[in-house]
Amino acid sequence: MNYYSLNNPSAKVSFKEATIKGQAPDKGLYFPEKIPALPADLITNITSLSHEEIAIRVIRPYIGDTIPEKELERIISETINFNFPLVPVTGDISSLELFHGPTLAFKDVGARFMSRCLGYFVKDQSQPVTVLVATSGDTGGAVASGFYDVPGVNVVILYPSGKVSSVQELQLTTLGKNISALEVGGTFDDCQRMVKTAFADPDLIRALFLTSANSINVARWLPQQFYYFFAYREWADKDHPPVICVPSGNFGNICAGLLAHRSGLPARHFIAACNANDIVPSYLQTGTYIPKPSTPTLSNAMDVGDPSNFVRILEIFHHEFTSLKKVMTSYSITDEETRRTIRDVYRKYHYLPDPHGAVGFLALERFLAEHPGEKGFFLETAHPVKFYDAVEKETGEKVLIPDTIKNLLGRKKQSIKINPDFQQLKNILLSA
Ligand SMILES: *Cc1c(COP(=O)(O)O)cnc(C)c1O
Numbered sequence: 001m002n003y004y005s006l007n008n009p010s011a012k013v014s015f016k017e018a019t020i021k022g023q024a025p026d027k028g029l030y031f032p033e034k035i036p037a038l039p040a041d042l043i044t045n046i047t048s049l050s051h052e053e054i055a056i057r058v059i060r061p062y063i064g065d066t067i068p069e070k071e072l073e074r075i076i077s078e079t080i081n082f083n084f085p086l087v088p089v090t091g092d093i094s095s096l097e098l099f100h101g102p103t104l105a106f107k108d109v110g111a112r113f114m115s116r117c118l119g120y121f122v123k124d125q126s127q128p129v130t131v132l133v134a135t136s137g138d139t140g141g142a143v144a145s146g147f148y149d150v151p152g153v154n155v156v157i158l159y160p161s162g163k164v165s166s167v168q169e170l171q172l173t174t175l176g177k178n179i180s181a182l183e184v185g186g187t188f189d190d191c192q193r194m195v196k197t198a199f200a201d202p203d204l205i206r207a208l209f210l211t212s213a214n215s216i217n218v219a220r221w222l223p224q225q226f227y228y229f230f231a232y233r234e235w236a237d238k239d240h241p242p243v244i245c246v247p248s249g250n251f252g253n254i255c256a257g258l259l260a261h262r263s264g265l266p267a268r269h270f271i272a273a274c275n276a277n278d279i280v281p282s283y284l285q286t287g288t289y290i291p292k293p294s295t296p297t298l299s300n301a302m303d304v305g306d307p308s309n310f311v312r313i314l315e316i317f318h319h320e321f322t323s324l325k326k327v328m329t330s331y332s333i334t335d336e337e338t339r340r341t342i343r344d345v346y347r348k349y350h351y352l353p354d355p356h357g358a359v360g361f362l363a364l365e366r367f368l369a370e371h372p373g374e375k376g377f378f379l380e381t382a383h384p385v386k387f388y389d390a391v392e393k394e395t396g397e398k399v400l401i402p403d404t405i406k407n408l409l410g411r412k413k414q415s416i417k418i419n420p421d422f423q424q425l426k427n428i429l430l431s432a
Pocket of ligand 1: 107126247249254301302
């Protein structure tokens with residue numbers, strides 16, 4: 001399988017090159033040249049297959065011969081070595097819990113898969129790879145944990161001082177070994193600007209093998225298909241496939257679900273649940289895509305004003321607006337509604353969603369009210385403890401702290417404080 005740049009269909013690269021580069025030199029996103037049709041027995045026999053067996057069948061066509069079978073099996077079993085339970089919440093709505101990985105968010109799956117692929121691709125190289133990443137919160141933790149102890153890879157994370165939650169900061173700063181955290185006295189935008197400048201700096205390019213762990217990387221995007229199949233494996237009524245609702249920001253997660261569907265995953269319909277950042281809901285109503293500056297909300301991992309993966313969704317549907325609308329609906333949920341949903345779901349059903357999951361729950365409930373007889377699940381993309389201040393305010397109760405976080409709380413933060421000054425970053429990178 002080769003990948004082409006969405007800006008130039010004739011510029012093709014292998015999975016290996018797409019993973020190492022992240023983005024095409026023309027700044028286009030990579031897209032598979034052909035969407036594979038999965039063998040029908042994968043779906044008919046799905047309950048007899050293990051998660052590992054499902055995952056390998058789903059991803060194999062995308063990898064081609066760039067990773068040998070044994071190696072791919074190891075990468076997959078390390079990527080998905082936690083649970084993906086489908087938990088009933090109401091009679092018609094279940095929650096696909098994607099927060100049982102090490103950093104308690106669904107991004108663990110993509111980050112763990114990508115880090116191991118990259119580790120494999122660079123293992124025979126004499127020069128170590130430096131992964132440079134700016135984070136506003138969740139991405140950094142998943143990337144740090146995913147790359148932890150991967151041989152031949154050093155990770156440098158820039159995060160804005162005082163602007164990530166305490167749990168998120170500990171996830172970035174307590175690992176040590178090949179992970180370094182730079183605490184920047186500035187904003188997320190400063191961090192991102194410094195990283196972009198680094199990728200264009202001739203001295204750094206000469207001295208280091210620099211790459212990014214950006215969420216548009218195909219090795220982060222494609223493995224997100226796995227848990228849609230895992231959920232279908234648990235789905236009781238195979239004759240009536242689920243409506244699938246995905247809390248969406250950059251639209252990578254739902255785009256993976258739509259790709260899986262195009263390959264043969266049964267689903268009634270997809271819902272993109274958005275917060276006040278309603279670019280895609282507006283697009284589906286008007287047919288005009290208008291990016292906007294992002295608006296801060298309670299579900300902050302979805303505060304995206306120009307979702308980068310949306311072009312991939314258009315590509316899956318060959319830019320046909322009506323075929324996209326047949327498969328995907330999108331709702332915009334306000335913070336007020338999100339708060340009320342956290343309260344209601346907790347009181348009525350004794351289930352505690354995080355703010356992102358609450359947006360998903362309400363969007364799904366809205367769709368089901370308009371389509372009687374359907375059932376579905378929403379993706380619970382993060383553990384509520386990651387947003388305990390917002391959640392506890394609604395329920396009036398403490399969120400139970402999972403063991404992974406308890407261990408973290410006793411650890412000592414290790415970071416290097418720097419100013420939002422590129423020269424300082426450059427000196428650190430060159431002296432390492
Ligand atoms: C990143 C993130 C999202 C949004 O996922 P996209 O793939 O960017 O649409 C939703 N919820 C949580 C908790 C996240 O961390």
